[in-house]
Amino acid sequence: MQEKSTQDLERLRDQIDDVDQSLISLLRRRMDLVAQVGAVKHKAGVPIYAPQREASMLAKRRNEAQEVGISPQLVEDILRRLMRESYLNEKDVGFKQIKTDLRPIVIVGGHGQLGGLFHQMLTLSGYEVRILDKHDWDQAEAICDNASMVIVSVPISVTESVISRLPTLADDCILADLTSVKSKPVAAMLAAHKGPVVGLHPMFGPDVGSLAKQLVVVCHGRDSDAYQWLLEQIKIWGARLAEADAHQHDEAMQLVQAMRHFSSFVYGYNLYKENADLDVLLQFSSPIYRLELAMVGRLFAQDAELYTDIIFAQEHSHDAIADYLKRYQEALKILQAGDRDQFIATFNEVGKWFGDFAGQFQRESRNMLKSANDSRQI
């Protein structure tokens, strides 16, 4: 490069550095304001996540961006990322305690990851939380004594036996669980306890950081008035609640969880058997393939027993998986027969069935693909 060009480039880059530094100061100012919002919300018991405020703010900022010739999507992306940061910062201020006259809460499995997250959220909300862990069963009576709520957060394979081992709880004590299947645990809780019962399925991993925008499925067991405060508390943490019948929930989970994880498992198993060179695959990966690899790879970074239990716990999951295998074979036959027309016809038939969802999923995935590409280092 000519000396003049080098100088021009340096001068411009210096100015960009100045602008970026100003952005940092502005971000600091925004975060300080958000911390103050967090304190006000904490006092008033207002949920961390404010969807209407977000929607109106994003609409205004998008318009303003357009007026000055900036991509509205760029501004929306930046603001959404900043708001994700806000959820984390507001969480640390703590949360309003919805029920102030509560006796202690016991989390069975409170040292586990999900149990630990609920421990943290309940403590941040001012509740007294005790833990009953696997080595504490000789003291179970004392730990559960006088408890106002017992939350069971243990591996699926032992949930029912743990519920049946619980000491007799006070009649007004709420019994809840956090297992990812619901029919059997809810039935076991109703059989083991006379008082209020609720099944919860937090639809996220313990590494979420904040519950803002996360989903918690609620399967009512008995006496829902008694645990209404708990649902309100979870909403203050920022989560959305979805009520479901336990059987309906478990049926949907066969596709959403058992099938999903099983497919990822087989995909990873196949890569292993083929002894695929992951470095080379990553090097040649398109963003969508990178996302797929990330989804499969992250499974194997986690606890084998947890995922085995999720797959095995769904009673009818093998039927759903066998159906999937059948479809795989059908599609393979079309491919082997070289029947291009049939493949296209099937493709269009499925596309029609997806309807508007196909377009929605394409739009949603666009941003994910861009992020996958952003995180590329080569």
Ligand SMILES: O=C(O)C(=O)C[C@]1(C(=O)O)C=C[C@@H](O)C=C1
């Ligand atoms: O305005 C609020 O209620 C905030 O908590 C601040 C903020 C933001 O970062 O702008 C964060 C989270 C909400 O969902 C909406 C907006």
